[in-house]
Amino acid sequence: MTAHPVDFIAIDVETANACMASICQVGLAAYHQGQPVGELKSYVNPEDYFDGVNVSIHGITAETVRGAPTLPRVIDVLRPLVTGAVLVCHTHFDRVAIRQGLERYSLPLLDCEWLDTARVARRQWEEFSHAGYGLQNVCSSLGHEYQAHDALEDAKAAAVVLHKAMEESGLGVSAWLQRAGQPLGNVLGNVVPVGRSGNPDGPLYGETVVFTGALNISRREAAEIAAQLGCDVAESVTKKTTILVLGDQDARKLNGHDISSKHRKALNLIEQGTKIRIIDESGFTAMVA
Numbered sequence: 001m002t003a004h005p006v007d008f009i010a011i012d013v014e015t016a017n018a019c020m021a022s023i024c025q026v027g028l029a030a031y032h033q034g035q036p037v038g039e040l041k042s043y044v045n046p047e048d049y050f051d052g053v054n055v056s057i058h059g060i061t062a063e064t065v066r067g068a069p070t071l072p073r074v075i076d077v078l079r080p081l082v083t084g085a086v087l088v089c090h091t092h093f094d095r096v097a098i099r100q101g102l103e104r105y106s107l108p109l110l111d112c113e114w115l116d117t118a119r120v121a122r123r124q125w126e127e128f129s130h131a132g133y134g135l136q137n138v139c140s141s142l143g144h145e146y147q148a149h150d151a152l153e154d155a156k157a158a159a160v161v162l163h164k165a166m167e168e169s170g171l172g173v174s175a176w177l178q179r180a181g182q183p184l185g186n187v188l189g190n191v192v193p194v195g196r197s198g199n200p201d202g203p204l205y206g207e208t209v210v211f212t213g214a215l216n217i218s219r220r221e222a223a224e225i226a227a228q229l230g231c232d233v234a235e236s237v238t239k240k241t242t243i244l245v246l247g248d249q250d251a252r253k254l255n256g257h258d259i260s261s262k263h264r265k266a267l268n269l270i271e272q273g274t275k276i277r278i279i280d281e282s283g284f285t286a287m288v289a
Helices: 052-058 071-082 093-104 117-124 135-142 151-169 173-180 184-188 219-229 261-271 281-288
Strands: 008-015 023-032 035-043 086-089 113-116 208-212 243-246 277-280
Touching (some): 008 093, 035 151, 086 093, 093 281, 151 173, 208 219, 219 281, 243 261
Parallel strands (some): 086 113
16 A cells, blocks of 8 residues: 555445444555555455445445455455554444454454544544534534545545644644543543433443344343443434444344334434444444453
């Protein structure tokens, strides 16, 4: 991708269905001293089915990835580029997806440091500290327009967030690695709002999660774990829902057959423009790990 010195590499992935390991596109952009020094984008054959919901979001279909390399081949190219680097992504969904994808093929994990620009945004700008820190919303506030749900464009957008935070704070990448790992309240001095069930220092604070289907753990245990991650946990799907976690068996049901009422409602809201990420229980468990 580049022979230049690199300060960090922004990365993003798109997935084919609710399984976070079903990576169907990868995008990377490398930066040095605030300037792009290389980029890479590749479709990936997930060797899995494509859910209509995911296709409606990113437009990638089974036909699109016909003839594309599988994840092991893509990782063979990426691994030497990212080894020892700081990998930047917005929220840790991409990090978890890559980890699950590697585990699916029994491949070793990437040897790198990860920096979550959602955590950067929440610490740099008070208006995003507890809500509204989605990539599109933050970039819109920063005056950056881009084509969302293209892996390379999303990766570049995460880089914009980090560069702007570095510019305004005077902190470099190493300092932001440290600051992003600090508790939110200690950094901003904010009072934790009353009535929130989620841990304000959790990586998913500001998200509202709903569980549906048969889980491998009790619903109560799942709710407690989600709250520790920072999520508000709701019983029903509404316009406030941002994550729907499907029991693994429900996630494998194709073409919307025999899905739960919560799942159907989420699909209807997505069609109306509500941004809800649907993941399976395995993905949720990986986020906990």
